[in-house]
Amino acid sequence: MLPENLPEDALPPLLRGLLDGKSFRHLHRTTLRTPKGREVTLDIPTAAYTPQQAVQLLAQLAIFDLETPATPTAERDYLAPDLLWLIHAYLGLDRFVRAGRLVLRTRWEDSKWWPQWQLVTGLGELGWIAEMTAAAPGVLIANGGSGVMEDMADELPHWIANAYLKALYELPRPYPWHDFTESLLSSTPIRRGGPQLVTQLKAWKESLTSSDVSLVVIVEEPVSEETPADDRGWFVRLQVRLDADSPSPVRFTQLDGATKKLVERGYQRITDIAPVLADDAGLSHARAAAFHQPGENSGDLDVSLTTDQMVSFITKDVARIRATGFVVMLPKAWSTYEPKMRLDLSEPCDRAIAPTKSTIGLDQLVQYDWKISIGDVELTDAEMAEIVSAKAGLINLRGRWVMADTDALNKIASYVEELSKSSRKNVKKRMETAMMEAQLARANNDPRADQLEEKAQELLEQFNKGLENTAQVTLAQLRELALKLSDDYPVEFTGTGWQNSLLGGTNTPAPERLPVPDTVRAHLREYQRRGVDWLAWMSENNLGAVLADDMGLGKTIQLLTLLAIEKEKHPDRGPTLVVCPTSVVGNWIAEATKFVPSLKTMTHHGSDRYAGEEFLAKARAMDLVVTSYGVVTRDFKLLGKLEWDRVVLDEAQAIKNSGTRASQSVRSLPSRHRVALTGTPVENRLSEMRSILDFCNPGVLGSASFFRNHFAKAIERENDEAMTQRLRDLTAPFILRRLKTDPAVIDDLPEKSEEILTVDMTTEQAGLYTALVEDIQQKLASAEGMAKRGLVLSTITRIKQICNHPAHYLQDGSLITRRGKHRSGKVKALMELVKTCTENDEKMLIFTQYKAFGDLLVPYLSGRLSRDIPFLHGGVSKTGRDKMVAEFQSPDGPPAMVLSLKAGGTGLNLTAANVVVHMDRWWNPAVENQATDRAFRIGQLREVRVYKMITRGTMEESIQDILDGKMHLASAIVGEGEGWITELSPDDLALLMSYRGRDT
Missing domain, CATH: 3.40.50.300 (P-loop containing nucleotide triphosphate hydrolases)
Structure with a gap:
């Protein structure tokens, strides 16, 4: 009977409204079953709906779903069970769509490729489809076939998804959609489809569905601590995890065909990486009963390994298995033990053989002593020697098995080897120098000849003994090693505050407060006083300094005050050369004349500047010589003939590119001390900061290529926070940076x-x-x-x-x-x-x-x-x-x-x-x-x-x-x-x- 021929109250108002005006001209031959169980076939008038229209209709009929309490039971009674089932099926598909359980596909129809949304066929979806198929009314199975639910799950998700995305698709856009997206959202064929696109989408979908079934590798400790090394006392279980469930033993007789196939594929991938886990390499579950009671946790893929096999598996295979996406679970206690090396630094006891040119500069020689600890256990010398030589992560430490990070152990062993090389190099150099001094003393009848020969012999014996009595390195050598350390490198330094800070520590001591001479006619702010004290400390210890105060904080007056202090303390020191942009050459002389008029100053600039010996004579008599970067590139040979006490670069970002002529020219100038003044130590790239620091302390951040590969790439491309902090710690001792926006620096600067x-x-x-x-x-x-x-x-x-x-x-x-x-x-x-x-x-x-x-x-x-x-x-x-x-x-x-x-x-x-x-x-x-x-x-x-x-x-x-x-x-x-x-x-x-x- 057609809807218009039904009585007024035969259908709920909502359903009648949806059917009003709909044509029911198409007769569909339908198989029905009478109440007595007899099958009859009738031609029933039907209304045709496109998939898009069907989704719209079912969405409106969703109010009649049995799980929706908002609709009175009396109204549901109007609907046949088959329609209620269709509504319930639609709502289930709708929930999957809203949960994002969709992938993409292309279908070949009408000689065209059509991109569509497709329901993910994971375990959850397949189980639901099976349940809905079992609950389907007989009339639907009889007329739609046993795969009616599968057909709906294949067709409707695309139209449900696009119904939700319709508003997004219709929004105005500044530029057109991509061809594929346009076709997907408008349900039209794509212009550039093909088999290659189909293959790529298929591979992508398979990678998604396979994530529901995964293998987990579980390692167990030996049952007995006294298991002989040649016995198979280590048990490794390969267990299966479905979705987010806990791993369970693999028993192939209990797995369905699809899951079994995925497990076998995962097993093949794992054993390709670690052949020791295959049945023919390890000890299969069936043969492991002599060592383990199978019990509930035993599975068909479990194996038992010897200690040597386990060490190889842990050190070589675990990381690679994890890298492919598999979970490897090691005994909980193993993850709590991390090997660390502590390096104790001290000054040499024999001051006679230590360098005398600086108190704490990078060439200072220090003694060191090293210790290794695993967890809270500090190893004995014998244990340290054994673990460093073994480099194995699986250790029986004082009666208990310990898993130590193999990578960390290798780094420690490598570090010890580098220290040994540096120590022997230093002893050899000192030995050769001592021998030469003894020979000269003997030839000149020097009374110290016997003492020098005795010292040379002692150094020779140290050199021949190797590492045992030669644990002495320079801070520069330790600094070079420290540059290579990452944030998680297992080496800790102990020593004086400045030793630690030079090696990347954070406990830099504050320099002492110095009195400002009366020759300085300026009132310095507190932060400027601290800057002068810091510059003076760096100068006294021959450490190059970067004063990177913000623009406008008075870097010039701080440097001039330093010159005034040193002129009182060291009147015999040579002149300071300031290199600056042309625009501020005059400003430097004006500031010096205004604030420290006692300084003897001159400029080396302009076409009428002094040349040759006349310049050298004039400059030697000065306290301060000011020139420009342009002049330095032309006169660097002349300037290089004078032994400057200090070379200062103002606006030091001018040498941010270490390959320019200006950069190479200023680096060629000899000086006791170097200072860089800049408000912007980094304008574009970290290499600029390295160039400035390398001018002040050559080699302090390694070579340009090392810095680029070790620090710059990790920080600039990957935003590596750990490496950023590491670089900040390593540069902190040499850079003083204050910002004018910090109220603690300037509290009277306007907004x-x-x-x-x-x-x-x-x-x-x-x-x-x-x-x-x-x-x-x-x-x-x-x-x-x-x-x-x-x-x-x-x-x-x-x-x-x-x-x-x-x-x-x-x-x-x-x-x-x-x-x-x-x-x-x-x-x-x-x-x-x-x-x-x-x-x-x-x-x-x-x-x-x-x-x-x-x-x-x-x-x-x-x-x-x-x-x-x-x-x-x-x-x-x-x-x-x-x-x-x-x-x-x-x-x-x-x-x-x-x-x-x-x-x-x-x-x-x-x-x-x-x-x-x-x-x-x-x-x-x-x-x-x-x-x-x-x-x-x-x-x-x-x-x-x-x-x-x-x-x-x-x-x-x-x-x-x-x-x-x-x-x-x-x-x-x-x-x-x-x-x-x-x-x-x-x-x-x-x-x-x-x-x-x-x-x-």
Whole structure:
């Protein structure tokens, strides 16, 4: 009977509403069973539903499910058991879909490939399908076949999932879906399907289903501690784990075919790695009864091993088995024992043979004594010798079996071997030196000849005995070994505070407070006093120092105070050479004259500078000589003829690349002590910090290649926190870093606020931008390697030019239109800021990367402000820079200054300004902060406001979104600067550069 012919109350209102208007024209031959058990066949009018429509209908009928108490029983009575079963089946599939129990597949239909969601066929799903099949009403089995539930589980999950994802699919997107995703969500055939895609999806699905059945390897200790070494007293059980259940013995007679196949496959993989666990190598369960009672825990894959086999298995196979994804469970007690080596350091008892040139420098010779402990047990000398030589992780220690980390034991053995080599090398060197001194003494009839010969003979005997009496190494040698240690390396150092800190410890002692001479005409803040004390301590002990205080914290006055202190204590010491950027050569002399006028100073700079012997004579009489990096690269041979007491690098990031001429030139200068001054020890890469530290203390962080492979890759690429802390500990003794934002350092510095100022493009800019991006995308499609990287970098420059101003890109020289309207959103925003600053009587610094853009801004700003606006760039002479800075700092100076980021970003004091604008971004916080710190430094009395401009909808905004975590690119590894952009995939580049238009 058709629904419209039924009485009004024959169906619940909801069900009638779903059927109203539905055509029932299709007659379906259906087999039914009468109450008396007789089968009849009828042609029943039916309504046809697509799978998508069926899901919608069943979702609406879900209210009638037997497990839903919201629907009255009377209404459920209207529904036949077969429909209620269908509803229940739908709800079960719906729960699996919502739980994410789906994989992907492709189906070949109508000569096309259709991507679809597919239900995972894990043990849980298969069990549920079997239960639903058993509960299916007979009418469904008779008409749909015994696989009716399997057919539903195969077809409906795709449509259920897409019903949930419909809202996501219909959301507006800035870029189209991937072809596969588009076809999957819209249930349309994929354009580029094929057998290869099917094969890859099948392999992926098999890896998911196999995770429900896994083998677990369980190792047990021997039953008896007195089991002979040649007996098979170690029992290894291979047990099966289903889902998250506890492991249970493998008994093949109790496993179904699919699980048995997976177990056999896992067993084959394990025995391929560890053949000793195979029946023909170990001792099978059937043959192990003589050693173990089978009991409940015994299984068909258990084996028994000898002690030697077990040691080999533990040391060679366990890690490899775990690496393939299998769980290996060792006796609980084994994991609690970790071998550690303690190295006790002390100064040599015989001071006569110790170096005398420094008290605690890296060349100091120290004695050491080493001990090994396992857990809380410290080993005897005999036990240590045995364990180091054996290098085996399975140890019978004083009557009990102990599992020690084999890797740690190998590291300890390797470390002991390295110590022995270094010790013998030192003794040999001292022995040879002592022999030469004895021979010279004998030849010169020196009364000490007998004593020196006796000492030489003693050293010869030590050398011939080997390690026993030659445990003496330099701190430099220990430091070199310490560099190779990872955070979990089982070696601990004990000794003086500075010995520990030089080897990566954290208990660096504080240097003593030194009085400041009256010759210093400045009041030093407390943190500056601590900096001077630290520099003096490092100098006295011949340890190079990196003073990495934030920009504006007075590194110059701290260094000048150190010179004043040492001039009183060591008046015979040679001069100090300061190497700095050209822009601050004059500032160093001015600061020295102002704060320590007793220092004799001179500059070595300019075309009229002294040369040859005249320079050497003048410089020897000075306390302080100031030169620039450019001059050093030209005059390094002349400068190298003078034995400097100290070489100081100001703005030391100038040698961040150890291969440049400037870096090589300053390294060639001889000096007793080296100091680096920098507010940014790391601008882009850790290698920059290594280069600076290596200048101060050559070799202190190993070679460049060692540092790159050992530290930089782990920290920069893998974000290894342990290695980061390790490097921090190893560099801490040589670097003093204080931040101006720390109230404990400066409590009277005003606040600083930063704002990302997002501006809109003008119509002209948008047109230029879109045309450029479309052209570049076509060129990128055929570019590869260096050609691609060069094209991307040049495109970034052109994009920044367009975002700055069309005149910057087109070079047409006009900042506004004929009607007086702005052609650039950035310049329009800049002028609004200028207006606010002038109204508030504030001064402004305007930074740009490009001199050409500054040349456009300066005349426009000068005309609008009726005042000449200075432009500091690389072409301005030293005299011009000094004059420009002095005029700007004066109360009646210009209200704004334009600066190129490279020339004006370091070494300048421009505290008259309290507003900083970055017109175009360098995408390097260290460089941008250096520029900002021209205003945000000691002497600033007003709140500093920093504006960093980006253009909406462009690559500038995309990069900012990535840095803020609002946007993700699949192949992006964001680094400092812009080099990372060149490594992006074509799709990611297109997304990054695409113009997204204005917000509506």
